[in-house]
Amino acid sequence: MIAYYNNAFLEKKDIRISPDDRGFLFADGLYEVIRSYQGHLLRAKDHITRLNYGATHLKLSKTDFFEFEEIAYELLKQNNLTSTPATVYIQVTRGPAKRTHAFPDPVTDLTLYATAAAFDAASALKKQEQGISVITVPDTRWARCDMKTTGLTANILANQTAVENKASEAVFIRDGVMLEGTHSNFMAVFDDVLVTSPLTNYILGGITRKIVLELCKKENIKVEERPVFEKDILSASEMMIVGTTVEITPIVKMNHAVIRDGKPGPVVRTLQDAFKGFLAHEKRIYNR
Numbered sequence: 001m002i003a004y005y006n007n008a009f010l011e012k013k014d015i016r017i018s019p020d021d022r023g024f025l026f027a028d029g030l031y032e033v034i035r036s037y038q039g040h041l042l043r044a045k046d047h048i049t050r051l052n053y054g055a056t057h058l059k060l061s062k063t064d065f066f067e068f069e070e071i072a073y074e075l076l077k078q079n080n081l082t083s084t085p086a087t088v089y090i091q092v093t094r095g096p097a098k099r100t101h102a103f104p105d106p107v108t109d110l111t112l113y114a115t116a117a118a119f120d121a122a123s124a125l126k127k128q129e130q131g132i133s134v135i136t137v138p139d140t141r142w143a144r145c146d147m148k149t150t151g152l153t154a155n156i157l158a159n160q161t162a163v164e165n166k167a168s169e170a171v172f173i174r175d176g177v178m179l180e181g182t183h184s185n186f187m188a189v190f191d192d193v194l195v196t197s198p199l200t201n202y203i204l205g206g207i208t209r210k211i212v213l214e215l216c217k218k219e220n221i222k223v224e225e226r227p228v229f230e231k232d233i234l235s236a237s238e239m240m241i242v243g244t245t246v247e248i249t250p251i252v253k254m255n256h257a258v259i260r261d262g263k264p265g266p267v268v269r270t271l272q273d274a275f276k277g278f279l280a281h282e283k284r285i286y287n288r
């Protein structure tokens with residue numbers, strides 16, 4: 001497997017990252033996951049814009065990473081992934097330095113890393129067709145969830161709790177508000193209105209969330225970006241998670257209770273169809 005590491009394309013097994021790297025010592029870094037549809041990276045610029053946003057807020061020595069789009073396409077090519085479902089993973093850390101909490105002085109070179117891997121689209125599709133089971137968990141994360149940092153301890157623990165409960169995802173609840181999943185955004189439908197948490201420091205501004213809100217406009221589905229309260233959730237007619245790897249996946253069970261009839265509802269189906277059409281359109285534009 002060929003990976004990208006600090007300006008070079010190398011065999012992944014030959015890459016050596018310093019144990020002094022602040023990514024290793026402090027999780028002092030950022031990441032992105034971009035989906036590739038048969039060689040087309042979906043909304044790569046939006047993902048990298050979010051990386052740049054995180055870099056600005058982490059006060060990294062560099063805050064423009066748009067070169068990763070070309071690197072990502074090169075990784076797909078070098079790993080023969082241009083005609084299959086794939087994902088590209090990008091990570092940037094503050095780099096190797098003597099361990100001090102404050103930033104290294106003088107500034108050290110950032111560590112830049114990226115890989116491409118085949119994506120199991122069939123099992124994602126199965127979940128999208130049948131719907132998934134989720135649990136809810138208290139949100140124990142910090143207050144800057146708008147940055148996609150590699151510090152994912154709370155997300156890992158919550159997702160493991162989901163797995164132990166035979167669920168696919170855990171939805172974080174903070175102060176009675178259902179915010180988002182461990183690796184996805186959360187949406188619910190009340191009286192034909194799609195409701196999802198507004199963009200605040202308590203959630204990640206998902207690229208798929210943004211696409212879904214665009215699709216709602218096209219499909220004349222009303223949207224309200226406002227808090228979804230846990231106390232109201234049982235009156236939702238539908239629920240779903242959205243994200244790069246889950247796309248649009250309906251929730252049919254929450255905390256072991258069946259939602260409605262246990263089948264994906266009409267709004268999620270409309271959005272899944274619209275998403276398919278959107279992907280076909282995107283590919284036509286970019287492959288011209």
Ligand code: PDD
Pocket residue numbers: 033180181182183184185204205206207208209242243244245
């Ligand atoms: N996670 N919220 C959180 C906490 C996430 O980690 C993610 C994505 C999302 C959805 O964002 P997007 O639509 O841009 O993928 C929301 C990636 C896929 C991951 O951690 O693997």
